[in-house]
Amino acid sequence: MPKLWRYEDKMSEQQYTEIGEKLRAARQAKGLTLDDLQQQTKIQKRYLNAIENGEFDQLPGDFYVRAFTKQFATAVDINADELLATAPQEVAAPQTDLSESRTDLDNVTRTGMNNQVTKAEKVQSIVPKVIIAVLVVLVLGGIWAVSQLGSSSHTARKADSSNVSVSSSKVVDKQKVEADKKAAEADAASSKADVKASSKKAAAKKLTIAKPTVDGASTSYKVKAAKATKHTLTVGTKYKTWLTISTDDGKTLASEMLAPNTSKKVTLPATVGTVTIRSGYALGTTLKLDKKNVKVPDSTLTTRNFEFTFNDTNASKSGN
Numbered sequence: 001m002p003k004l005w006r007y008e009d010k011m012s013e014q015q016y017t018e019i020g021e022k023l024r025a026a027r028q029a030k031g032l033t034l035d036d037l038q039q040q041t042k043i044q045k046r047y048l049n050a051i052e053n054g055e056f057d058q059l060p061g062d063f064y065v066r067a068f069t070k071q072f073a074t075a076v077d078i079n080a081d082e083l084l085a086t087a088p089q090e091v092a093a094p095q096t097d098l099s100e101s102r103t104d105l106d107n108v109t110r111t112g113m114n115n116q117v118t119k120a121e122k123v124q125s126i127v128p129k130v131i132i133a134v135l136v137v138l139v140l141g142g143i144w145a146v147s148q149l150g151s152s153s154h155t156a157r158k159a160d161s162s163n164v165s166v167s168s169s170k171v172v173d174k175q176k177v178e179a180d181k182k183a184a185e186a187d188a189a190s191s192k193a194d195v196k197a198s199s200k201k202a203a204a205k206k207l208t209i210a211k212p213t214v215d216g217a218s219t220s221y222k223v224k225a226a227k228a229t230k231h232t233l234t235v236g237t238k239y240k241t242w243l244t245i246s247t248d249d250g251k252t253l254a255s256e257m258l259a260p261n262t263s264k265k266v267t268l269p270a271t272v273g274t275v276t277i278r279s280g281y282a283l284g285t286t287l288k289l290d291k292k293n294v295k296v297p298d299s300t301l302t303t304r305n306f307e308f309t310f311n312d313t314n315a316s317k318s319g320n
Contacts, residue, residue: 016054019069019083024052026076041071042244042278042305048072067280067303074216207231207290214297218305221294225310228270231290233308235277236263238284248274277306 027037034052038045050058051072059065066084073080210222225231235243237258245254245266253266253275263286268275279285282304287294289308296306 013054016056020052020054022083023072023076026078030076037075041075043068043071071217071303207292209289209292209294212295212297217301217303218307219297220307223308223310230270231268232265233268234263234265234288236286239281242280244278246276247272272310274307274309279304
């Protein structure tokens with residue numbers, strides 16, 4: 001068995017197997033499939049299967065061995081602390097070294113792995129440069145075409161002015177019509193901007209966030225807001241953490257490692273029902289919805305889920 005984490009010398013394969021078997025038995029007793037558990041915990045099915053088989057070396061790194069196992073145990077109503085009581089001290093308080101980590105194409109951060117760039121990654125790094133070069137060529141070609149058209153138009157106007165005599169009164173009338181037209185367009189644009197600003201202010205006033213409900217590692221918020229309105233969600237962190245943000249229709253809005261004292265801002269679709277934020281190291285996490293600061297209940301748990309349900313449109317899914 002490859003040594004992807006340093007606990008193997010202190011914890012026998014039999015102990016891995018026993019932990020996996022206990023978790024599998026508890027899951028089956030609750031009538032849950034691995035797909036159900038993946039939807040509930042947001043942990044990929046392949047990692048859940050590896051835990052049940054005692055193959056902890058298949059997990060992405062030291063930190064996630066305890067985090068994933070503890071979240072698995074909580075989901076199937078097993079006391080995670082008792083389950084991991086025989087684990088070595090390193091599991092109880094992992095200190096993962098992410099200095100040599102890398103993120104695979106499936107957006108999974110793996111620690112202690114070879115950072116050699118793959119052929120696919122080389123292609124991906126070249127594609128943006130090619131696109132930029134093509135765009136630059138198109139822009140330059142557009143500028144040249146416009147300059148040629150402008151030159152042709154100027155020549156045509158000069159020829160017309162030499163053959164047609166336009167009275168000063170007609171020129172004045174035409175200028176007046178154009179000025180009136182521009183003034184009307186400006187008034188219409190100003191009115192439209194005022195209506196849009198008023199709508200935004202009204203939507204902001206209608207946004208209310210109920211007191212959070214805490215259930216183990218999950219914290220739920222019910223939000224009332226104007227329908228068909230986009231919202232801005234900002235997640236801040238005091239410590240280095242892995243962050244994922246997903247919606248109830250299966251879309252992933254963010255999946256990345258955040259550096260200490262940074263934040264991630266995403267725009268939520270107007271049709272969103274429920275959005276889930278999962279932090280791998282949730283201590284020091286801050287949340288903001290639009291311009292409102294969201295209260296984060298105190299907790300000593302490292303891995304936490306935060307769920308926002310808008311207008312109770314997806315409340316039935318929260319218990320699945």
